[in-house]
Amino acid sequence: MRDEVHLQAAANPDRTALVDAETDRAWTYADLDDAVAETAGRLAALGVEAGDRVAVLLETRPAFVRLVFAAARLGAVLVPLNARLSREELVQQADAVSPVLVVCGADTDANADALSPPAVSVDDSQQVRSLAGVDPAPVDPVASAWTDTRLLLFTSGTTGAPKAVRLTYGNFGASAVASAFRLGVLPDDRWLCPLSMYHTGGLSVVLRSALYGTTAVLVRTPGFDPAAVRDALGDYDCTGVSLVPTMLDRLLEAGGCPETLRFALVGGAPTPPELAERALDAGVPVCPTYGATETASQVATLRPEQVPVRSDSVGRPLLGTTVTALDEDGEPVEPGETGALAVSGPTVTPGYVSADATTDRFCEYGLLTGDRGWLDDEGFLHVGGRQSDQIVTGGENVHPAEVADVLRDHPDVGDVAVVGVPDDEWGETVGALVVPAPESGRAALSVDALRSVCEGRLAGYKHPRVVAVVDELPRTPSGTVDRAAARDCLVGDT
Structure with missing residues (x-):
């Protein structure tokens, strides 16, 4: 045509x-x-x-x-x-x-x-x-x-x-x-x-x-x-x-x-x-x-x-x-x-x-x-969540692994889990649950500090908006990060 x-x-x-x-x-x-x-x-x-x-x-x-x-x-x-x-x-x-x-x-x-x-x-x-x-x-x-x-x-x-x-x-x-x-x-x-x-x-x-x-x-x-x-x-x-x-x-x-x-x-x-x-x-x-x-x-x-x-x-x-x-x-x-x-x-x-x-x-x-x-029985579709851990903020897709890889480059980050946090305005926003690196203090892991390491590497909507510092990440019995528990920690921190 x-x-x-x-x-x-x-x-x-x-x-x-x-x-x-x-x-x-x-x-x-x-x-x-x-x-x-x-x-x-x-x-x-x-x-x-x-x-x-x-x-x-x-x-x-x-x-x-x-x-x-x-x-x-x-x-x-x-x-x-x-x-x-x-x-x-x-x-x-x-x-x-x-x-x-x-x-x-x-x-x-x-x-x-x-x-x-x-x-x-x-x-x-x-x-x-x-x-x-x-x-x-x-x-x-x-x-x-x-x-x-x-x-x-x-x-x-x-x-x-x-x-x-x-x-x-x-x-x-x-x-x-x-x-x-x-x-x-x-x-x-x-x-x-x-x-x-x-x-x-x-x-x-x-x-x-x-x-x-x-x-x-x-x-x-x-x-x-x-x-x-x-x-x-x-x-x-x-x-x-x-x-x-x-x-x-x-x-x-x-x-x-x-x-x-x-x-x-x-x-x-x-x-x-x-x-x-x-x-x-x-x-x-x-x-x-x-x-x-x-x-x-x-x-x-x-x-x-x-x-x-x-x-x-x-x-x-x-x-x-x-x-x-x-x-x-x-x-x-x-x-x-x-x-x-x-x-x-x-x-x-x-x-x-x-x-x-x-x-x-x-x-x-x-x-x-x-x-x-x-x-349902009448053919109406009900979407019940993503299989992946993808975050959707304001209609933009964010993949936690991509953000986590960048945050790990911060010298004071020992480990990190990135999840979507419910947000009234954007649907979800990016949250980071962070474990400090050995000998690093919690004060170095503010939202501003973590967003600074993302500058020039990730689009602004992918930067973490909510941060909580913990001694260790919550994990499932199999050893993977318990993402629901991580999200609960961040929701409690907002």
Whole structure:
């Protein structure tokens, strides 16, 4: 298929494709098609060809949108990198996928310049070459197959090592269709995106809107300003919005949403039932959802009218998606029984860049999500915790082993256990239970001291926020760290 903007420019050239809430600028599909063609020409002039990988190191903004469709127009594979990561983490990810080019902005050009491939900036930059200064080359739009890889999106692996997920044109197309059957689509829909586009939740808003021929409204990141989001929802008559639970909570405190809103898709972390009920009471049509990078976003979504009696569920699986709960032997369990969740269907990735990771994460019932849960007699999915010890804070994944490895480099740390601590604002926050090194004092192991060793090595959201010092770590009879007991120690210390 040709990229969605190219197709919509022919079918609906005067329909609004994109709105930037920060500048109030809007693009029709014809306007956006011209902008995408220019960006594709500049990338081609820099040597980007079909099949090449192009990394993008940007927060959500119109330039990111142009790159999404420009890469598709060239048949290149886009690799969004998390702009919040440290330079060391970014080097790891870039090395894992070997892009031919990194596209950055004024706020990310220093980190982009430190990566191996050449970098260009969508802004004026003293650090790297400006993309605007490149004369566009002629481009013939590439018609890609549904099975072709469109993007590589990074998700955290259970060991903390970066894993790149391959997502195809077919994955995103199937996801858009399945989401439309659950949420509905109207010609005048306007879907607000306050999420980072290097995550599937933010990226899917832009891709789906273009496939539907509707409007994507961007609220620029980083950061979340609930008043700005509330105003944008009203100013642009938005009918949909994608949020994480913390954002929903702050939005409710800021005054809720306009009557035009048909759905508020809430995912990235579990939506507490009381938050979903509070949203409904405020007139917000909340849709708790469960999804994954490996499934191009949604797996199951609850409709607003189902929330009053199903607030502990994430809804039934979407059209074409099958969720199976498995026992320890990998066999399906009966309805109502908890098991390891496996997902199959056309939205599921064909695999990771790493063949070893692909082998470990798939079984005859599909993708092993790493989550546990159960399906009731009516097919509603209830997600009941992660199999791994992964922490989810504000919608971002944090792996305890990765943080612990860094903290052990602190000279006063003898041993450490990193766990998620419940947090009213972020869902979970990173906690560290620390044993001092011999001859070291407890005073040297403050939150500030431990966070200092993380600077430049871990993204800020991975830094410990709660610290407790103990003489020894709690352990199970088998000798492994008792993570529940460690969490109890840290909760008692907050």
